[in-house]
Amino acid sequence: xxxxxxxxxxxxxxxxxxxxxxxxxxxxxxxxxxxxxxxxxxxxxxxxxxxxxxxxxxxxxxxxxxxxxxxxxxxxxxxxxxxxxxxxxxxxxxxxxxxxxxxxxxxxxxxxxxxxxxxxxxxxxxxxxxxxxxxxxxxxxxxxxxxxxxxxxxxxxxxxxxxxxxxxxxxxxxxxxxxxxxxxxxxxxxxxxxxxxxxxxxxxxxxxxxxxxxxxxxxxxxxxxxxxxxxx
Amino acid sequence: xxxxxxxxxxxxxxxxxxxxxxxxxxxxxxxxxxxxxxxxxxxxxxxxxxxxxxxxxxxxxxxxxxxxxxxxxxxxxxxxxxxxxxxxxxxxxxxxxxxxxxxxxxxxxxxxxxxxxxxxxxxxxxxxxxxxxxxxxxxxxxxxxxxxxxxxxxxxxxxxxxxxxxxxxxxxxxxxxxxxxxxxxxxxxxxxxxxxxxxxxxxxxxxxxxxxxxxxxxxxxxxxxxxxxxxx
DNA sequence: TCCATACTTCGACCGTAGCCGAAGCATCTC
DNA sequence: GAGATGCTTCGGCTACGGTCGAAGTATGGA
Numbered sequence: 001x002x003x004x005x006x007x008x009x010x011x012x013x014x015x016x017x018x019x020x021x022x023x024x025x026x027x028x029x030x031x032x033x034x035x036x037x038x039x040x041x042x043x044x045x046x047x048x049x050x051x052x053x054x055x056x057x058x059x060x061x062x063x064x065x066x067x068x069x070x071x072x073x074x075x076x077x078x079x080x081x082x083x084x085x086x087x088x089x090x091x092x093x094x095x096x097x098x099x100x101x102x103x104x105x106x107x108x109x110x111x112x113x114x115x116x117x118x119x120x121x122x123x124x125x126x127x128x129x130x131x132x133x134x135x136x137x138x139x140x141x142x143x144x145x146x147x148x149x150x151x152x153x154x155x156x157x158x159x160x161x162x163x164x165x166x167x168x169x170x171x172x173x174x175x176x177x178x179x180x181x182x183x184x185x186x187x188x189x190x191x192x193x194x195x196x197x198x199x200x201x202x203x204x205x206x207x208x209x210x211x212x213x214x215x216x217x218x219x220x221x222x223x224x225x226x227x228x229x230x231x232x
Numbered sequence: 233x234x235x236x237x238x239x240x241x242x243x244x245x246x247x248x249x250x251x252x253x254x255x256x257x258x259x260x261x262x263x264x265x266x267x268x269x270x271x272x273x274x275x276x277x278x279x280x281x282x283x284x285x286x287x288x289x290x291x292x293x294x295x296x297x298x299x300x301x302x303x304x305x306x307x308x309x310x311x312x313x314x315x316x317x318x319x320x321x322x323x324x325x326x327x328x329x330x331x332x333x334x335x336x337x338x339x340x341x342x343x344x345x346x347x348x349x350x351x352x353x354x355x356x357x358x359x360x361x362x363x364x365x366x367x368x369x370x371x372x373x374x375x376x377x378x379x380x381x382x383x384x385x386x387x388x389x390x391x392x393x394x395x396x397x398x399x400x401x402x403x404x405x406x407x408x409x410x411x412x413x414x415x416x417x418x419x420x421x422x423x424x425x426x427x428x429x430x431x432x433x434x435x436x437x438x439x440x441x442x443x444x445x446x447x448x449x450x451x452x453x454x455x456x457x458x459x460x461x462x463x464x
Numbered sequence: 465t466c467c468a469t470a471c472t473t474c475g476a477c478c479g480t481a482g483c484c485g486a487a488g489c490a491t492c493t494c
Numbered sequence: 495g496a497g498a499t500g501c502t503t504c505g506g507c508t509a510c511g512g513t514c515g516a517a518g519t520a521t522g523g524a
Contacts, residue, residue, distance in 0.1 A: 004256060004339065004440075005322035005408055007315065011246030016512080020240035034471060047513055049472055059325045068470050068521040082321050083239065089314050090237035093291045107236065139402055141373015170371055176237055208236075248482080266501060279483055281502055300491040300500050 013058045014086065018043045019051050023060070023074070027083055028208045029115045031064065031071035040206075077167070080114030081184070087176040108177040110210040112203065116173070116188030117195070117210065121220065123178045125191070128224035135170060140181065142170035152187070155223070156194055162186045195220070245290045246318065250275045251283050255292070255306070259315055260440045261347045263296065263303035272438070309399070312346030313416070319408040340409040342442040344435065348405070348420030349427070349442065353452065355410045357423070360456035367402060372413065374402035384419070387455070388426055394418045427452070 014020055018041035025040035026032060032040070038048035052072060055061040062075045074080050110121040117125065126142075129135040134151040136143045149159045162169055171185035183191070195201045200216025203209075212220060246252055250273035257272035258264060264272070270280035284304060287293040294307045306312050342353040349357060358374075361367040366383040368375045381391045394401055403417035415423070427433045432448025435441075444452060 005319045006252075006327045007256070007318045007322050008247055008249045008252035009327045010318060010322050010325070011243050011252060012248070014243030015240055015245070015247035016243075017240045018512080020238075020243060024236060024239070043512090044514060045471070046473085046515080050512085053472085058327070070471065078321060078324065082317065085314065085317060086239045086242060087237045089310060090239050090242050092310065093242070095238045095241045095290070136370060137373070138368060138370035138375045139373035139400070139404075141369070141371035141375075141404070143370045168371065172371075172373070250482080275482090276484060277501070278485080278503085282482085285502085302501065 023083055026074050027114055029112050031073045033069050033071060084113055084173055088174040091176040106209040111208040112210055116184050117192045118175050118182050119177055122182035123175055123180050124226055125224045126183045140172055142172050157190045255315055258306050259346055260344050263305045265301050309346060316345055316405055320406040323408040338441040343440040344442055348416050349424045350407050350414050351409055354414035355407055355412050356458055357456045358415045372404055374404050389422045
């Protein structure tokens with residue numbers, strides 16, 4: 001009793017449906033205003049305001065004032081990682097929403113996980129990168145592989161630049177829909193940003209799902225082939 | 233909105249202080265009766281009973297009937313891992329209990345994390361194992377190293393036996409007090425069990441903290457030396 | 465200056481969930 | 495059987511937290 005950190009506090013913060021919906025919306029990685037988050041949570045602006053104040057006090061959220069707007073984001077990627085891991089856990093226990101909804105398949109195929117690519121395509125990409133030796137996988141850890149710098153330079157990413165930041169380059173993130181790892185970290189972020197830049201894919205408004213263009217999808221699948229099923 | 237798994241459900245389960253205390257108590261790895269858990273939660277037996285029913289329905293807990301006792305444990309090590317990761321997150325945000333209490337230092341030094349060793353000593357052990365090449369660390373992932381099988385055989389652990397189980401051999405677990413990784417997985421479990429078997433250490437009743445005997449501590453420190461500070 | 469927009473604070477309402485006393489089962493001991 | 499122990503269920507109380515309407519504050523634009 002009364003041992004260690006207070007998990008009840010953050011459990012309670014995440015445990016309210018309206019707050020959970022707002023946090024999930026912010027997993028899309030974009031900064032959202034209080035009004036947008038109110039809609040995401042299915043509540044009025046006043047109620048959202050009190051929730052947002054609590055989430056900020058609990059240091060799950062950060063806010064940035066810009067003119068008369070107030071933009072909220074997840075406080076940092078530790079929050080994103082925590083949420084995704086809870087999602088993975090919840091999915092594994094069958095704690096799913098009641099109605100799967102029409103957007104569900106798109107979400108499972110490809111979605112934004114805070115700032116990197118998740119879903120079927122996210123898992124496929126990591127599998128392919130491991131198979132070609134661009135990334136080394138040891139246990140559940142990831143590191144840049146022998147052919148990594150060369151591979152990513154071809155895609156248009158300078159690994160040396162990324163290494164300069166204090167954020168980990170490669171990080172595995174458990175995918176809740178696939179129940180396998182996908183690539184997070186600054187490299188995962190850079191890859192997703194590149195796909196957007198090249199016009200291969202785009203976000204959808206108000207959702208975490210990522211839509212590939214026909215052309216972009218062709219490029220993506222060619223770039224990350226799956227020859228033989230790779231073991232987890 | 234309404235995307236993905238329902239994190240609010242499990243957030244709410246963990247979010248109640250009484251339930252959180254009971255879950256924390258079960259992080260000690262031992263099966264506890266409803267009466268013991270009621271004491272851990274600071275509530276009466278009736279209230280505890282309803283809480284336990286909810287936790288079981290949410291598949292966070294498993295129960296085993298034995299005579300007129302009902303023993304509860306965490307449903308599996310995924311629950312333990314989730315709780316420890318939330319603890320790490322909470323500790324990082326300053327969500328600590330109000331009064332640190334006298335047991336806190338012992339808890340930070342060495343404690344049980346579901347079924348393996350955590351705290352200062354847990355982190356020290358992993359650092360030492362990595363330094364000697366018994367375990368390889370890549371990113372945040374762990375794997376058995378070149379000198380691993382030999383090292384662990386000396387301690388009295390047959391790695392081949394452990395590999396037979398479907399549970400991962402090595403797994404890193406973020407330590408909430410040290411904010412660095414310690415060793416989980418079947419190997420972590422086997423090591424802690426060995427320390428208990430050899431009489432080097434013992435659990436304390438009603439707490440997660442692990443107390444080393446003077447003799448056991450000498451052996452432990454000799455077995456896992458820290459020569460140079462190892463980078464995280 | 466005046467109004468519109470974005471958001472917060474106040475106040476009141478209400479439902480739910482936690483809580484416990486008492487009673488009801490179940491299991492073991494004698 | 496009778497009684498003790500471990501736990502669950504029932505019923506009713508209470509309080510906290512979520513909710514929104516209304517009013518208040520800040521920023522931007524006309």
